[in-house]
Amino acid sequence: MQSPYAEDDLLGAESLAARAVRRRTGARFATAEDEVRRLLDAGLVLMRADAAGNPKIAEIVRLAKVSNDAFYRAFRSKDDLVAAIADDGARRLLGHLRHQCGKQTDPIEQVRACVQAVFKQAADPEVAATTRAVLRNTSRGAGSASSGIELRQRIAELLTTPLTACGSRDPARDALAASCAMFAVMEQFLWAERVPTAADVEHLIGWILPAAPDILRSE
Structure with a gap:
């Protein structure tokens, strides 16, 4: 009823x-x-x-x-609060990514916007300090990886359309691999306290889009 x-x-x-x-x-x-x-x-x-x-x-x-x-x-506990903080941050990041990608019409620029937005977690000192603090805490809690897993999946869904436009034969799997790779490389910079450069961004885009047109390879 x-x-x-x-x-x-x-x-x-x-x-x-x-x-x-x-x-x-x-x-x-x-x-x-x-x-x-x-x-x-x-x-x-x-x-x-x-x-x-x-x-x-x-x-x-x-x-x-x-x-x-x-x-x-x-x-129920501090772990619940930490999970909520991580979830809140993930939602903000996803919103930012969608906004940045939405401003682009070219599929390569959409991929670039995604990489730049994720890399900002390590590039901006204030954002990097916050991200490190959250990651230190979420690593302690049971089931705390759920926000990160969901975020990577949502970003993969966001990347599927531009990867399809760029000629991917399996855009869904390629998009998930690209999403996971973005976060893995970002965390490498984050924990090493190194700022990713424009060249680092372009290198990852070249890996995500190995068959991209000449305009990408020429930059």
């Missing part, structure tokens, strides 16, 4: 019962949303500041200015 609070598909609009529920819970939802955002931000700040990258929950709630109860209403 369908809930009376669900959207009414027949009328194509929110039901009056659902609207009443939203009015009643709106303020509490906004408060919860604000508390969760403050916890995410505080956790990230402390992970960057702590040399060991392992802040305590008491430190996180103190910086976020929320109660312990508020923390445990949102997260």
Whole structure:
């Protein structure tokens, strides 16, 4: 039986019962949303500041200015918070990649935009420090790789169309290999604390598109 609070598909609009529920819970939802955002931000700040990258929950709630109860209403453990921070970062990166690729119409430029956006995680000092802090923490938690796996898959889906346009015979597999390669090379630069150059970007693009047209090889 369908809930009376669900959207009414027949009328194509929110039901009056659902609207009443939203009015009643709106303020509490906004408060919860604000508390969760403050916890995410505080956790990230402390992970960057702590040399060991392992802040305590008491430190996180103190910086976020929320109660312990508020923390445990949102997260079962610190690992849950760290996973949420990683997920939030992955969603932001994917949004940035989609925006950058969407500005390009040429398939090679779309691939280049993807590589540059991923490499920014190691190229920009502020972003690199944040990425290292998150990776140090997510390596500890059970199942913490899920955000990274999902992100690579989503980027592979984004790359499938330009790789098809560039003549790939198996664009889905090539796109997944390209996505994984981008992150592996980026992490090599990240942990070595080296900034990838334009030549590094072009070298990886040449590997992703071995049959690319002359314009790529001439750059």
